Amino acid sequence: MVKTVFSIGLSTGENLVIKKNRLEGTGGHGKGKKVAIVTGIHGDELEGQYVCYEMVRRIKERPELLNGVVDVYPALNPVGITVANRMIPKLDMDMNRMFPGDENGTSFERVAAAIVQDLAGADLCIDVHASNRFVKEIPQVRLCEEFSEKLISYARHMNVDMIWTNATETVHEATLAHAMNSMGVPTLVVEMGLGMRVNRSYGRQVAEGIFNLLYELGIWKERPKHIQYPVLSTDGEVEFIRADCSGVFIPAIEHSHFVKKGDKIGEIITPVEGKVEREIVAKKDGLVFTLREYPMVSKGALLARILTDIKTKEGE
Amino acid sequence: MFAEDIYTLSTPYREDMSVKGYHFGKGEQSACIIGPMRGKGVQQMYICSQLVKTLKELESNGCICSGREVMVIPVVNSYSMNIGTNFFGVEGEDINSQFPGRTYGDTAEQIAAAVFNRIKDYSFGIQLTAFHMTGESVPHIRMVENGYQNSSLANLFGLPFVVVKKAKPIDTKTLNYNWQSMQTAAFSLYTDSNEKVSVKSAKQALAAILRFLTRMGIIRYESHSGYISHVLKEKDLTAVHTMCGGIFRRKAKVGQDIRYGDAMAEIIDPYRGNTKETILAPTDGIVFFAHSESLIAEGDLAYYLVHRLHE
Ligand SMILES: [Zn+2]
Numbered sequence: 001m002v003k004t005v006f007s008i009g010l011s012t013g014e015n016l017v018i019k020k021n022r023l024e025g026t027g028g029h030g031k032g033k034k035v036a037i038v039t040g041i042h043g044d045e046l047e048g049q050y051v052c053y054e055m056v057r058r059i060k061e062r063p064e065l066l067n068g069v070v071d072v073y074p075a076l077n078p079v080g081i082t083v084a085n086r087m088i089p090k091l092d093m094d095m096n097r098m099f100p101g102d103e104n105g106t107s108f109e110r111v112a113a114a115i116v117q118d119l120a121g122a123d124l125c126i127d128v129h130a131s132n133r134f135v136k137e138i139p140q141v142r143l144c145e146e147f148s149e150k151l152i153s154y155a156r157h158m159n160v161d162m163i164w165t166n167a168t169e170t171v172h173e174a175t176l177a178h179a180m181n182s183m184g185v186p187t188l189v190v191e192m193g194l195g196m197r198v199n200r201s202y203g204r205q206v207a208e209g210i211f212n213l214l215y216e217l218g219i220w221k222e223r224p225k226h227i228q229y230p231v232l233s234t235d236g237e238v239e240f241i242r243a244d245c246s247g248v249f250i251p252a253i254e255h256s257h258f259v260k261k262g263d264k265i266g267e268i269i270t271p272v273e274g275k276v277e278r279e280i281v282a283k284k285d286g287l288v289f290t291l292r293e294y295p296m297v298s299k300g301a302l303l304a305r306i307l308t309d310i311k312t313k314e315g316e
Numbered sequence: 317m318f319a320e321d322i323y324t325l326s327t328p329y330r331e332d333m334s335v336k337g338y339h340f341g342k343g344e345q346s347a348c349i350i351g352p353m354r355g356k357g358v359q360q361m362y363i364c365s366q367l368v369k370t371l372k373e374l375e376s377n378g379c380i381c382s383g384r385e386v387m388v389i390p391v392v393n394s395y396s397m398n399i400g401t402n403f404f405g406v407e408g409e410d411i412n413s414q415f416p417g418r419t420y421g422d423t424a425e426q427i428a429a430a431v432f433n434r435i436k437d438y439s440f441g442i443q444l445t446a447f448h449m450t451g452e453s454v455p456h457i458r459m460v461e462n463g464y465q466n467s468s469l470a471n472l473f474g475l476p477f478v479v480v481k482k483a484k485p486i487d488t489k490t491l492n493y494n495w496q497s498m499q500t501a502a503f504s505l506y507t508d509s510n511e512k513v514s515v516k517s518a519k520q521a522l523a524a525i526l527r528f529l530t531r532m533g534i535i536r537y538e539s540h541s542g543y544i545s546h547v548l549k550e551k552d553l554t555a556v557h558t559m560c561g562g563i564f565r566r567k568a569k570v571g572q573d574i575r576y577g578d579a580m581a582e583i584i585d586p587y588r589g590n591t592k593e594t595i596l597a598p599t600d601g602i603v604f605f606a607h608s609e610s611l612i613a614e615g616d617l618a619y620y621l622v623h624r625l626h627e
Contacts, residue, residue, distance in 0.1 A: 012586045
């Protein structure tokens with residue numbers, strides 16, 4: 001059943017409304033657990049739209065397999081999503097720097113506080129992000145070190161390619177995940193794909209992973225068949241490749257492929273001169289899990305990230 | 317005066333962006349004044365430009381104290397100035413949340429690192445800045461409380477208010493916070509304007525900076541004594557939020573004295589024209605900050621008041 005979580009008046013003939021779909025299984029109450037799936041904090045990240053769709057569709061198809069509650073929040077920044085704005089439009093602020101919010105604060109601090117309050121009491125929360133418009137990512141769970149020990153036991157069932165601990169972007173204390181984890185609601189951050197796009201196969205992979213996790217928690221009765229277990233990594237094993245000049249980046253490899261030391265990753269060209277300004281070469285062997293999609297680069301722009309020193313955890 | 321290129325960024329289709337520092341006097345790195353990192357901070361850039369002009373005159377009259385050196389960086393993010401955006405580059409990064417920066421990080425982190433490395437050894441740091449929310453405030457000095465802040469030095473600007481703000485996690489990446497962590501006495505100066513030049517408050521800000529530099533023995537300049545600053549904590553400001561959204565018609569102005577129950581603003585129904593809400597002053601006080609746009613949403617901050625204590 002679609003419910004309104006929070007509503008607050010905008011200036012002209014409209015309320016800002018946060019909605020969720022509460023899915024209650026017919027498979028008995030079992031352990032009575034509640035899992036929340038949230039997405040759309042960043043309005044330019046749409047991969048979670050497909051994950052939400054898959055979750056709702058499949059649970060509606062087989063409600064007898066669910067013995068608990070799944071709450072799906074498809075758009076935490078509804079105005080941002082509508083205009084493909086990563087930030088909160090008008091305020092130009094990153095919503096994922098506003099948690100836990102303030103119920104007596106400004107409009108969006110109240111929105112943030114209402115979301116946190118609504119999620120409190122969940123047994124698990126999964127916050128689905130996509131990459132931005134600039135780089136493409138493989139499906140991964142990002143954990144901050146503070147909570148990693150507890151979260152890794154959930155994250156490994158998520159059918160993602162990789163778990164990255166202490167990735168700088170998720171370390172931030174004002175994120176939804178940090179606020180929820182601090183309150184004792186285990187919260188996983190999923191990253192995948194590309195901004196402003198939906199990659200259906202990634203979406204299905206992650207949805208499958210969420211069902212697998214629901215199964216592990218004892219609230220979904222059917223174990224998904226083909227689950228893979230992720231590579232675990234920390235910042236030390238991730239090699240960042242950045243542009244050291246400005247120009248147009250043309251990749252020479254495919255995303256999510258292995259490279260060897262010395263392999264060409266791409267080049268930065270200058271169209272007006274018709275020449276190659278820089279050749280970008282891998283300094284280590286590994287998996288290119290991040291690759292630049294948006295061609296214009298300035299000095300410092302992220303071109304690729306390589307996961308080195310890969311230890312696959314097989315035979316689970 | 318001599319000009320220095322602190323950081324230069326090349327891009328394929330625009331001229332280089334160069335962050336320029338203007339130096340006055342010779343000797344110990346005494347004071348650094350830095351302008352906007354957001355592209356809409358025209359007022360702050362204007363104040364810096366006036367400061368460069370004044371310091372150049374003072375220098376040619378021998379009024380920079382011997383052994384003292386001052387640097388002014390009028391603008392950091394000139395690329396965004398020219399395209400009317402606040403944030404830097406295609407990624408839209410806020411340079412003022414990248415400090416201390418990383419030499420091998422993203423473009424915005426590299427800019428922050430280059431600027432920070434150049435300015436971190438100054439004894440006094442003054443940053444001209446503005447609120448993130450759109451609105452006007454009484455001119456004041458703001459500093460983040462992180463154990464190093466010195467609010468009694470902030471009084472020497474002679475502005476009406478000094479506000480001490482408790483550091484939130486997000487503040488740890490600002491210039492002010494990082495300057496203080498490097499033992500620079502850092503002050504953020506706010507005026508009542510941002511995107512538009514307000515000549516009157518720019519003059520007040522310029523006078524405050526010159527007064528401070530004089531009192532610290534860095535320049536010789538005749539200035540009147542200014543205000544005796546009222547030091548307050550940000551949490552002690554009274555926030556006045558709206559109960560509904562609509563067209564915001566402001567009555568109370570920044571700096572105005574108001575009494576409990578005064579009508580400070582009206583919110584007009586944007587379709588029917590009737591008054592949906594009259595915002596009444598919840599306390600006696602002075603208007604410290606006022607929302608300045610014509611539209612407002614439910615829950616938005618209309619005003620901050622400084623609660624007045626009765627003698
Ligand atoms: Zn995101």
